[in-house]
Amino acid sequence: MADSIETESRKLLRRLQATLAEAGAGQERLDKITSLIADSMRTEVCSIYLFRDPDTLELCATEGLNPEAVHKTRMRIGEGLVGRVARTSRAINTADAPSTKGFRYMPETGEEVYSSFLGVPIQRLGETLGVLVVQSRAKREYSTDEIYALEVVAMVLAEMKELGAFTGEGAALAAPHQNPIMIRGGVAQEGIAKGHVYLHEPRVVVTKLVSDDPEAELVRLRGAVDQLRVSVDEMLDIAPKGDAEQLQILEAYRMFANSRGWMRRMEESIDSGLSAEAAVEKEQSAARSRMERVPDAYLRERLHDLDDLSNRLLRLLTGQGGETGAEIPADPILVARNIGPGELLDYGRALKGIILEEGSVGSHAAIVARALAIPLIVHAKRITTEALNGDLVLVDGEQGIVHLRPDDRVLAHFTDKIAMQAKAQERYASIRDKPAETLCGSVISLTMNAGLMADLPSLPSSGAEGVGLFRTELQFLTRSKVPRRSELAEIYARVLDAADGKRVVFRTLDIGSDKVLPYMKPQDEPNPALGWRAIRVGLDKPGVMRMQLQALIRGANGRPLTVMFPFIAQLEEFTRARDALLREIDREAALGRTLPESVEIGAMLETPSLAFAPNSFFEMADFVSIGGNDLKQFFFAADRENERVRRRYDTLNVSFLSLIELIVSRCRDVGTPLSFCGEDAGRPIEALCFAAMGLRSLSMRPASIGPVKHLLRRSDLREARAVITQARASGAMTVRPAVMEWLRHQN
Incomplete structure (x- = not known):
């Protein structure tokens, strides 16, 4: 950049700094800024457009255009040249604006006499806050140095806007970080929470913007x-x-x-x-x-x-360091762009909720959040730029909504919702030690899903009869290298100790797809959910599976051991996995080690193909557990990571229930115990329908056991089955409306 331009640029920034230092309202400051920019850059027009809402720009100050148009001229993002700058976050520099594609004539501004146009985004850390424009009568393109100078000024304006230097009347000049905001995201872990924001990585506040040296x-x-x-x-x-x-x-x-x-x-x-x-x-x-x-x-x-x-x-x-500089509140809601499983575990159960700007339903963080039973919202756009430490925030992990700095009406409604849930929990606590026995005398076994030692204290308080699924991959996901066999054996022993004699189903390492180990080379697969994952990895990497099986045998240390292999798609995979476990038992016996008192070997049915496996599979398996999350995604060909399709297909669709019915029938014919494990098992209506279809064991997150047990104890499965049968016979696509209508008429 030439010295003369540098001097003018510095001079402009010094004048800008002086203007910002003066007392005055936001509008007065903006008016002075447009005047000094026009003067410094020797243009007839300078205008500042700011967003009044995510889709609308508003003319907030101008030098050269009709002052009556200020706060009246508005445009949608992408509309006109100004809207295009806002949409693309790129400068537009043209000598003949009226003939440029996308130009929109705004008669109220009086801009028709100006030919040249230079617009640059007012942006901070990738977020566009508005557009800064200069115009002149003469047909000319602005130089590279002039563009650069205007971008520098726009950056300072963005920072000052963030710091609240331009507050005033109207939505476009509203003070930042004060108004209530509702953000929609995706549900990665259900639940509701009320608390105060704790930023995982707070923004560095830059207060020194301009320098004379x-x-x-x-x-x-x-x-x-x-x-x-x-x-x-x-x-x-x-x-x-x-x-x-x-x-x-x-x-x-x-x-x-x-x-x-x-x-x-x-x-x-x-x-x-x-x-x-x-x-x-x-x-x-x-x-x-x-x-x-x-x-x-x-x-x-x-x-x-x-x-x-x-x-x-x-x-x-x-000098702001790597720490937040803020104390963790008593009711922290963690806010972050993204977070790893190890970092999340460091916070532990102290968190009331988690909100991520990125993340996914199947991310490592989501897996840990489910294990800790902490409500988690993902894809909450702009939450890290909108939230400040200490802001009140409400997390609705049922609808995927975040209320940041809620108004009194929203807060009152949400508080009532929390109070109602608390009363329901009291009601559930009263039946904690009672069986999930229906009015027709059927008893449903309700077990819990777990994956961390921190889950196990929930076992007695939830009323669960055991652990229907212990996810062993979490011990692998939260480490930077493969855990040692002795470490795993110790963990598995502690899990069985905490279960205090109740059955624990250990699922072997379920990695791949959305669960990639930090130390495992990523696989470039076009569709990882259908790729090299779970038992496929175990059978192709027998050393890792053998090490884990040895750890499970040693962790049992003479107690009953239940092992389940994930993602079995055909009989041959199960026989190979089963034989591998039996070989390790024989090896441990040869080494003189203590063997489990008994061994159950089962499979997780997550692919439709396994429902049609030969009878020998169902005869060989000691038990089968339906993995509902994956089975549903493959049955409907709907990626559970894709928000556009994952909620499109109902679990109570008659076709899916027919598949469940087939699996129940095949297991019943050979006397193989069957359970259903997944998010749907913890939803009361779904759980009731599964029980009515013949399932007698359900595994879910601990917090769901109370609501599911409460509904089952008030229901007659024979009546529920009749309602389902009638709905199917009527040609209904889903039985949900019929079942809900029937429940409304029950006591």
Whole structure:
């Protein structure tokens, strides 16, 4: 950038800083800013458009256009040239605006006499807050230096908007982080919670935006970058050499930390008048904007690396460190862009709820949240930019809604909902030790799902008769390397100790698909849910399965052992897995080790193919457990990670119930115990229908046992079956309406 332009840029930023330092209302400040920008850039027009809602921009200040249009001229995102800048987060520079594609004439502004147009997004960390525009009568394109200068000013405006420097009347000038906001997301773990926000990685607050001493800022930047490079090198030195994925990430960090282009762009921003931290944040915003436009997943991950590196650099420059600086409230709702399972376990059961901006239904964090029975909402867009530490927040993990800073009406309704649930829990507690016996005398066994030692205290308090599913993969997912056999044996022994004689069904390692081990090389599969996962991995990697089976045998230490193999699709897979376990029992006997008192070997039926397996499978299996989550996704060909389709198909669809009926019949014919395990088992209406179809064992999260038992004890399965039969005969697609109507007429 030429010295003359640099001088003008710095002069503009100094004048801007002086204007922001003056007392005055938001509108007065905005008016002064548009005037000084127009004057400094020698243009007839400067206008500032800000979002009044996520879809609408509003003209909030102008120098040169009709002042009567301020707060009256509005446009949808994507509408006109200003709307296009907002939608694409890219500058538009044209010498002849009226003839440019997408131009929208707004007669109330009086802009028809201006030909040239330059619009740049007002954005902070990838979030577009508005558009900054300059216009002039003469037909000319603005120079690269002028564009850069305007982008620098726009970045400062974005930061000041975030800090509340432009508050005033109207939605577009509303003070940030004060109004109630409702955000819709996806449900990854059901439940409701009320609490206060605790940010996992709070934003670094940049208060020093402009500097009069570029040389001093360059020294600060270079010193911080040197520190950053040293820290990355140290991380590489201590990283496990066998962990190729972690080494790859750290090598990417080092590449970015030593990138000349990255450094040059930040130095240019400092030359233009920004402080070191403002220069870093400007480059970070640009990287996040690029991230949104990159279709390639690998490149997006690399841009995430750069984003993380920028955060580290900002913390070095501001001295705000890696901690939140805020005390964890008594009722914390964790808010994060994303979080790993190990980090989530560090918080433990202290959390009342979790809200993630990214994440997925099958992510490692979701698995841990289910194990801890903590309500979890994923895909909550903009939650990390909207929420502040200490904000009141309501998590509705039944509808997938987050209420941030709720108004009194919403808060009262939600509080009533929590109170009603508390009363229901008292009612459930009164039947905790009673059997789930229906009015017709059928007794349904209700067991709980678990995966962590932290789950086991729920066993006696929930009324569960045992653990119908213990997910052993969590001990693998939360470590940076394969756990040792002795570690696993100790964990399994402690699980059985905590169960105090109640049956525990250990499911062997169920990885792949949405559960990728941190130390396992990712598989480039077009459809991982149908790929190399669960028992397929175990049979192809017999060393890992053998180690786990040995740990299970040793953990049992003379007590009954129940082992279930996941994702069995055909008889041959089950026979191979079963033989592997029997071989390990023989080996342990030969070594003189204590053997389990008894051994049950079962399979999880998660693929429709297994429902049609030969009779010998059902005869050989000591028990079968229907894995409802996967079985439903494969039966309906509806990816359970895809929000567009996963709720489209009803569990009580007559076709799916016919499949359940077939499985019940095949198990009953040979006397093989059958259970249903999955989210649907914990939903009272679904549980009732499963019981009416002949299932006598259901496994669910601990909190669901009370509601399910309560409904079963008030129902007659013969009547429920008659309602289901009649609905099916009528040609109904689902039996749900008929069953719910019948329940409404019950006492």
